Amino acid sequence: MISLDCGDCFDIWRGQARQLLSHGIAPCAVTWAGAGGDLFASAGPMPLGQGPRQPRVPAQLPGLLCQAARYRGEQRWSLLYEVLWRVAQGDRSAMLAGSDLGSELHRRVKQVRRETHHIHAFLRFVPAAEGAAEDAAVGAAGPQFVAWHEPAHDVLGDACEHFIGRMGQARWLIATPRDGAYYDGQTLQYQRHCPAAWQHLAQGGDDPDGGLWLAYYRNLFNPARLNPKALQGHMPGRFWKHLPEGPLIPALVSDAQLGKRRDGQAREVARLKGKRVGKG
Amino acid sequence: MELIDKLSILADAAKYDASCASSGAPQRSSKGRAGLGASNGMGICHSYTPDGRCVSLLKVLLTNFCLYDCQYCVNRRSSDVPRARFSPEEVVRLTLDFYRRNCVSGLFLSSGIIRSPDYTMEQLVRVAQLLRETHQFRGYIHLKTIPDADPLLVEQAGRYADRLSVNIELPSEASLRQLAPEKSAASIRAAMGTIQRGELSRQGQPRAPAFVPAGQSTQMIIGADTTDDSTILRNAEALYRGYQLRRVYYSAFSPIPASPASVPRAAPPLLREHRLYQADFLLRGYGYRAAELLAGPGDLALDIDPKLAWALANREGFPLDLNHAEALQIARVPGIGLRSAQRLVALRRQRRIRYDDLVRLRCVLAKARPFIITSDYHPRQADAPSQWLRRQWLEAPRQLGLFP
Known part of the structure; x- marks a missing residue:
């Protein structure tokens, strides 16, 4: 053998x-x-x-x-x-x-x-923290956006080209438990073993403008059409913990089950004052 | 009003439009260039909401102020909902921010009618223009077209957008008169015609500037009136043929806050919507005709899917010998899709098809079994009556619970 x-x-x-x-x-x-x-x-x-x-x-x-x-x-x-x-x-x-x-x-x-x-869809970039360049040791400028993703198969290498096409001249860093990639706007640096500094950078950091996306997600959904099984099927649970909207899902589902199913309007919007429009 | 509050209101107001596709756009890339965004024809669903629907685009209204009083619409002028209005720059900022975060692949912008159809359309075009020209945005843009807007504006919109859509709203003219008095079937079809003429005028001219490369779509609301599925499917077929629409979306009418008495309060008919999508897929992908799926007036069966229903009603063509039939014929067997049919034909060139090959291709044999012949299989139920077969697929009778 x-x-x-x-x-x-x-x-x-x-x-x-x-x-x-x-x-x-x-x-x-x-x-x-x-x-x-x-x-x-x-x-x-x-x-x-x-x-x-x-x-x-x-x-x-x-x-x-x-x-x-x-x-x-x-x-x-x-x-x-x-x-x-x-x-x-x-x-x-x-x-x-x-x-x-x-x-x-x-x-x-x-x-x-x-x-x-899945990596094309569920990877999320967040604006990188100040001083990211020194932490990541990737040349002078450092990434503007960072992402942490946990793919089940070795797909990052092939996915880089997709993000290069999307992000133009922006500098970004993607780290996974195995490999990592940094793009400085011109050249791609792919590491089969992701440096610990990259992983640290991609996982930490706060995101002051993240609330807009969450507000959008909360209001986009129609409680009258609740269908958590379809959600699970398309977006497996293992991705939820790294998606910013992931933590919202259980509460949205249970709200809808507990009587929010009457109509499509989101709760926050229903609280606001309404207005009829004059006949122009 | 803060941007985040406007976003909440205008996302809530936009969610009744079912379409969120980002597919069909041409190859565009920002690799090594100023600007942002790419498209490659494949749609991406960046998230899913608890109603199981895909989030592919930032889907908002520019404003939910509206002069019209369509009974089925949450934003009609008599509706008591909070109102808001984005400036074009705000929509641009949100689109670019969400795009950079990889939360969306583009923008789907619609609007209530303010001032006039032309003014509203101008505002929509303005957003697309800012994105494409000022910010060199190469992601997906879908604009709603306002019927009655100037054809020149529609033409301009088509040069920025990947897709335009005009909603047909209701499947019959009578319902439109009753529930959406300010809209007319004629002007909706005229707008579709304008878009189609724009597409046709570019045909055979590869150097002409692109015009709605992802084509046009429309949406029909299901269950707000009493139209049957047969009329709906025949309508859809006519739209696909007459205006070369890429998609007809069916949106189960879901109850709205402060609902008027003219529309139902019932839960949205989701299963009916699902069956219509299945039937629609058979029209577009499999070459079925609406008249084959529903010969006379009436609705699609809810308990079995339309392909199975068709096969049960047309037993004379079955069982089908998979070692000899054409690929398109094989794809008409319930439980065997187009892709599996092509794979069977490829395999057939190497050797004869056996029953286990279908298992390995993951065909739904529970459905396919009575309809197929392979080199080692002949169905026992080949002569069983359709009624009997149909009962086999349905759930076994269940005793009802004592407490509901």
Whole structure:
């Protein structure tokens, strides 16, 4: 059994997989262990140099594997190698969603896509505190906006381009428990291991203008149409604690359940004085 | 009045409009440029409210002062609600602030009618112009079009906005006369026509300045009058065909504070709204016609979805052999969507389709089972009457509780 470590990096894995494939080593003879190593694997040597075989695979496959590689979970890398092996052997159905193996591959791609969508949607920037530049040690200017996000899969790397497009020349910092990114308006600095100073900066700090968004959120919702199940389905609970509006949700739901369902008006607005309009 | 109070009132006043889509805009990016915002055609839902609806845009009214007296509207002039008015600069500030925080992907601005339709429309256009020209904002903008406004203003709005919409409000002209006396079906359709002409005039001219690239949409209120689903769907179909609308939104009428006697006080018919959206999706995506879904007058079934209802009423085409049928035919099987249909066709080129393939594609087999044939499966219920099948999907009878 060959035991490999790719440091959860797709490029390293691809190099390893290519070499294994060229030597014709079957998936059952190789395992990818995390940093701790596989307890039961008796490590065998990886054959040196490129082997004699040069199998060809369909052009779409590398992209598909790269997508699925962002997925964090059991058998993260072994499954990819198994798909690659089967397709290289001529069984193209292994990469199609209808087959046994392909179904799992596509499930992972879908999960990753969903999580990418989540980071686009639920990440929140807040204006950075004064003196952020020194804390973060990212050059002279320092970020204007910072965000903390906890994705379930490795999607930050791919999501950076999205935020570069949105934010123009603004300087921003995104920190997660694993990786981090800083954009200074021109160049992106991506760290696979997020510096502690970045994490600290992204998590702390107060936000004096945050109240506007909360006021908007409270009033946008129609108590007469209460449907907390749909909310849960679209916006999983694990994101709530990092969303500014998250803490408002339980109170809004219970208010609506306790009789606010009569009409659509928000409570704060109902308290204000009304006014009829003259006929112009 | 403080900005935050205005925001509360004008967000509360805007929530009865269902649309909050930010999709369909062209590729725009602020990478390395002055200004702010991007769009790529994909909508993003940045949050969800406890009513399960997506928050994609800052959806507010410019003002909820209104000269009209539409009975179903919370902002009608006889309604006793708090009133407020934003200045265009305030809306711009809120949009940019929320956008930078990644709370929204753009702005959906509507307004009560003040002074005149033209004046109101000018104000809306002014906001979009400030965003696009002064602040070089490249995010999504959806403007409500005021019927009876000057076509030149509509044309101008279309150059700034990704989407324009004119609300058709009620599904029949008679209801419109009764509940919204100041509005007329003719002027609503004329405004739709203006937008459509703007779109058509750019066709085949890739260098012409963009005009509502995300198209136009409209909204119909459901349950404020007595119109049936059949009329509603036929209307929607005519709108899709006649004005190339991208979307018709259905908004279940929800009771408003200080409700007039002319509209119901009942809870919003949410399930009916849901069935209409499902049927609408079948019209737009699957090539169904309204007459197929509802042959005569009447409403959609509430207990089963419209695709299943159609299949039960058209058993002569089933069971369908998935190894031979066309993709569009497969997509008409209840429980199998367009995407799964395409995947089945792709898989079919490699080998024959088996029952387990459907399980792996996560098709809803509980629904699909009586309607399909695969190489290893033939439905036992192929000849069972539709009534019997329908009963199978419905919940088993339940004993009622002693205390309600």
